[in-house]
Every structure is written in structure tokens, then in C-alpha cells.
Amino acid sequence: MLILSITMKKHILFSALSFLSLLTFAQKQVPEKKFTFKVEGTIRNFAGKSIFLHHKWNEADFTDSCKVVNGKFSFNLKSAEPNMYWFTTTNNLNEPSNCMFFVDPLTIKANLIGDSLPYSQIEGGQSQKDFLEYRMIINNLVMLQRKMQNDYNVATQSGDVATQNAIQSEYQQLNGQYIASLKTFVKNHPKSAVSGYIVYNDFNNPNIPFEEVVETLSYIDKSLENTKFVKLANKRVDDKKGTTVGFKATNFSQANPEGKMVSLSDFKGKYVLVDFWASWCRPCRMENPNVVAAYNRFKDKGFTVLGVSMDSNRDPWLAAIKQDQLTWTHVSDLKGWGNEVGKIYNVTGIPQNFLIDKEGKIIAKDLRGAALDEKLIEILK
Numbered sequence: 001m002l003i004l005s006i007t008m009k010k011h012i013l014f015s016a017l018s019f020l021s022l023l024t025f026a027q028k029q030v031p032e033k034k035f036t037f038k039v040e041g042t043i044r045n046f047a048g049k050s051i052f053l054h055h056k057w058n059e060a061d062f063t064d065s066c067k068v069v070n071g072k073f074s075f076n077l078k079s080a081e082p083n084m085y086w087f088t089t090t091n092n093l094n095e096p097s098n099c100m101f102f103v104d105p106l107t108i109k110a111n112l113i114g115d116s117l118p119y120s121q122i123e124g125g126q127s128q129k130d131f132l133e134y135r136m137i138i139n140n141l142v143m144l145q146r147k148m149q150n151d152y153n154v155a156t157q158s159g160d161v162a163t164q165n166a167i168q169s170e171y172q173q174l175n176g177q178y179i180a181s182l183k184t185f186v187k188n189h190p191k192s193a194v195s196g197y198i199v200y201n202d203f204n205n206p207n208i209p210f211e212e213v214v215e216t217l218s219y220i221d222k223s224l225e226n227t228k229f230v231k232l233a234n235k236r237v238d239d240k241k242g243t244t245v246g247f248k249a250t251n252f253s254q255a256n257p258e259g260k261m262v263s264l265s266d267f268k269g270k271y272v273l274v275d276f277w278a279s280w281c282r283p284c285r286m287e288n289p290n291v292v293a294a295y296n297r298f299k300d301k302g303f304t305v306l307g308v309s310m311d312s313n314r315d316p317w318l319a320a321i322k323q324d325q326l327t328w329t330h331v332s333d334l335k336g337w338g339n340e341v342g343k344i345y346n347v348t349g350i351p352q353n354f355l356i357d358k359e360g361k362i363i364a365k366d367l368r369g370a371a372l373d374e375k376l377i378e379i380l381k
Helices: 012-020 126-158 161-172 174-188 193-202 210-218 228-241 282-301 314-323 340-344 370-380
Strands: 035-044 050-057 060-067 072-079 083-088 100-103 107-113 121-123 253-255 261-263 271-277 303-309 329-331 352-356 362-365
Touching: 035 050, 050 072, 060 072, 100 107, 100 126, 126 161, 126 174, 126 193, 161 174, 174 193, 174 210, 193 210, 193 228, 210 228, 271 282, 271 370, 282 303, 282 370, 362 370
Parallel strands: 035 107, 271 303, 303 329
Antiparallel strands: 035 072, 050 060, 050 083, 083 100, 107 121, 253 261, 271 352, 352 362
């Protein structure tokens, strides 16, 4: 996949096209009912003795093999639901492969090219037809991106700055086109397993606005709620909502210095700043006076702080609380960067905080210095 060699924002399309990597899918319950399907195929330009067919289910990898006789092969398999499978020419689940397809309770017809699997042809039921339609959308966008790359290179070599700028501007719109195209697909295919795959896989990109993910997921029919890709997409969205401004914060419980469990829900009815910090974090310690000032100024107006420490040692944690005069509630599991609440809130750097309103909804995050005071003045005036 090519990408323009010019400075611009991160590109969703480039990242999303990494769907060719083999994903690990987690699902707790496997439907009891299964349907049978058959894969009949031919393969040319192939010197091996067997062809291999893979899929993932319940966090487990599955591989079936079939001997190739006179250039032909056949699989008889079962699946709990329309699901993604892929071919490789060696018994290596992680062998790069662009020969993916979806199965239905119908016979799959595969015409493979052994030395060039991506150029093979696979025909099947409605799910595979949907998948081919989806792939056509992706391929068209890739072709457009490559043309823009080539045109940009030509303009660069000729010193045509005006054309370079025009292509750069056009390229910035490609991400929006990508999102819009896939949203339209999902909206037009609400009962397709491929739509669940798109929301789970292609929309798993931090550069895609979260509201776009939520909207696209809402297009999927309720009948698919318990299917693999939709369950995974729903879980990711639910987890993300709990740490996103505008949504209810994920509740948690952790022990205070005395060992008593404290829950975020205990603070309902107050504005609470969930403040992630650590005694060893110099930027945190430098920020603490600002938090102390805000706490003292607004604590009688329905505001408090809940400190979540990323410390791993109890004594430095308690010493820092005393030294910095942090007189609010504190919790920690003393697992350092492995703090379970930190994991829930995807904390990868500190100081970090979330401001939560009286009903438990996140209304702001990462408020520093004067920004915290300004926000509190706004909501507590």
C-alpha cells in the first residue's frame, strides 16, 4: 500500500487496509447449531501436495488441509455462522494471504492460483457476494490512492507546486470518502455478516471519530447481535464509551490506603475528577498544586477528586499524598502501570484525568492548570 510522501494528517485508509493481517477473535459463547458447507476448488501453478484452509473462533486457531489431486481439492466443514476463512499454500496460519472469503450454508467454488493467491477467484453465497462488493470498494480506493501518489511524484519531479498542493488537498478528503463508503455499505447491508466485520475490523482505528463508529454500528440489524463480529464490535464500543466525553463513565472499585473498597459510583451526585497520577511522576507532582487549589476552591460546591495512583509501592504513594496535601479520596492496587483501573481507562501516560458530572457522565478530560479552574467555574457557577 503506497502513501503520499508529504506531510499531512494520519491516514485512516492506509491503517484500515491492514485488514489483511490475521485477527484474533474473542467470543465467549459458541452457538450450538452449526451448518455444513462445502468448498470445491481447483488450483494451478501449484507444486505442493496439500492446500490449507484457516479460520479463528473463540480465540482459537483452526486449520484444515486437503490433498490436491489432479489440480482439484474439496473440503466438507461446519460453521456456527457466516464466518471468514482464508487459504494458504503452506501449513502456516500466519502466512500472509489475501485469499479470504465468507462462508454460508452453500458450496464455495474456489479457483486458486498457487503462486499468486490474491488473484484467485472465490464464489459463494450472499455473504461472499457482500464480501466481494466490500473488497471492490476497498480496491477502488486503493487504485485512487495509488494514482494520486503517482501524480504527486510526477508533479514533484517537475517542480509543479500548484499540482502538488492540489493533490495534497484532495488526498486529505480520501479518509472521509473511505468512511462514507463503508458506512453506506453497512447501512445497505444491515443483516450481512460482512457489515459486522467492517465495523469490528475497518472501524478499529483511533483516527476514525468515535461517533462515526457508534453510528455505523447502529445500522446493523438486531438479528446479528450475537454473531462474532458484532459482539466484538459492541464490546469495543461499550468499552470506549466508558472513557469518552459525552458518555457515562465506566464504574470501578479499588482499595483506599486503609484497604476499604471505593467505587466511582459512590460519588454520584457530585462532580468528580478522576485523577491518574503517581508519586514518582514529576509532571504529576508539579500539577498537584493546581488540583489542590481547585479542590479547595470548589469542594463546598459539589466537587471532589478521586485519585488513582499508578504506584507499585505503598510507602512512596502515602508519603506523596501527605507531602502534596492531597486531602481527597485515594485508591490504588499498587500494580504500577498494570493498575486495573488504568487499563479500563486506557491510561498510557500520566498525569491524566476525567471530569465526571453528577450523573456519572464524562464531561471533560485532561484538564491542566487554569483549564481545570475554567471548567469548574463554568459548571459550578
